[in-house]
Amino acid sequence: MKPASRAVHAGRELGARSPLAPDLSPAAVHVFTDLADYDAVARGEKPGHYYGRNSNANREMLERAVAELEGAEAGVATASGMAALHGAILALAPRPTTVIATRELYGGTAALLRQDFEPAGYEVRFVDLTDLDAVRHGLQGAGLVIAETITNPLCGVPDLEAIATMARERGVPFLVDNTFATPLLCRPLDLGVTVVMHSATKYLGGHSDLVAGVIVGDTKTMGVARARSARTGTPLGPFDAWLALRGLRTLDVRMRRHSDNSLALARAMQSMPGVQRVHHPLLETSPSFSVAHRLLPRGAGGMMAFDLEGGRSAVQRMIKRFQLATFAASLGGVETTISYPEITSHRSISQAERTELGVGPGTVRVSVGIEDGADIIADFTHALSE
Secondary structure (H helix, E strand, C coil): CCCCHHHHHHCCCCCCCCCCCCCCCCEEECCCCCHHHHHHCCCCCCCCCCCCCCCCCCHHHHHHHHHHHHHEEEEECCCCCCHHHHHHHHHHHCCCCCEEECCCCHHHHHHHHHHHCCCCCCCEEEECCCCCHHHHHCCCCEEEEECCCCCCCCCCCCCCHHHHHHHHHCCCCEEEECCCCCCCCCHHHHHCCEEEEEECCCCCCCCCCCCCCCECCHHHHHHHHHHHHHHCCCCCCCHHHHHHHHHHHHHHHHHHHHHHHHHHHHHHCCCCCCCEEEECCCCCCCCCCHHHHHHHHHHCCEEEEEECCHHHHHHHHHHCCCCCEEEECCCCCCCCCCEEECCCCCCCCCCHHHHHHCCCEEEEEEEECCCHHHHHHHHHHHHCCC
16 A cells, blocks of 8 residues: 555544544543453453553554554654653663764753763763764664664664664664654664654644544553653543544545645755755755665655754744744644744753754744745745845
8 A cells, every 4th residue: 555545544443333533532440340340341352442641542542553654563642742752762762772873963852961871870861863883883882772863853874774783693672763754754663673652643633623642652662651641641641642643544645745845845944044054965056865765765855954044033034924824833734833942842852963064043944835836935935135
């Protein structure tokens, strides 16, 4: 089945007279009349649900769907992307070890590693994962590698296949955040990655109306993650699961439009006044172009960034002039939004660290929507006109 068809049908188990759209099942608890029956369901020996923190029909359908899209054996849906990340790390590295993380990393992930895992005894090393020699050196003594398919916010693309090969040779599990690419554009498990996570708040849901996370991988690892999620109270609620599943049905058509629009805008912005540099994986000027062209043959999604001359004051003037795009801290919705990493995604790291990453006072991240591409370009042209 092709990816577009898989997105429409993934997770479904339809029979005669089944509802074509899934029912919403908000029940927190289910009634039993037989003790042995309850015990069998609670043990997982029989299908069914007994308590919402442990299982729910909507959550299970979403888990099956994302696992199917990613080519995984199983999945676990959580209350947020950060809950998914936390659960994935603990499932792969339950005891303190050395974690190798991509240097250019979502600020929330970096904060979790530094403020929660380092105090618990983990050693965290931030490495340029686009430098395979640095990866090879960094893997010595490591217990986990963490990367992003497309990095946040400057849209670099590490060679996941090469890193996965090196990690596998050393017995090191490899966790990848596939939020920006989605399984419609890249399936990291096919490249040798161990576990994939998503902030489903973004493209999987796609409509800026839910908060959710999903982890997918092998059955054993997902069983560990699911049990811990139930113990710590992080499972996804039924309504957000229902919304995310609805969003998945249009994922292919949305990602095609996001990809086309973002690349068109990135190319147009290269000649707009005040723009110093444009970051997009499939621009020929991108350091990641050759890797991105190989790993992302169907497009690179809706994310891009640019550096604006004049810093924060210039960014503020631009925001005031937009007529279509809006300023918002998140991403991945159908509408075009911009974000200012200095005070949003990367506010939790120091200015010196942001500077080292290339995130400056003029850096703007763009989540390019599915509006008419010409309208988006016209809006940025107007906002940046002198």
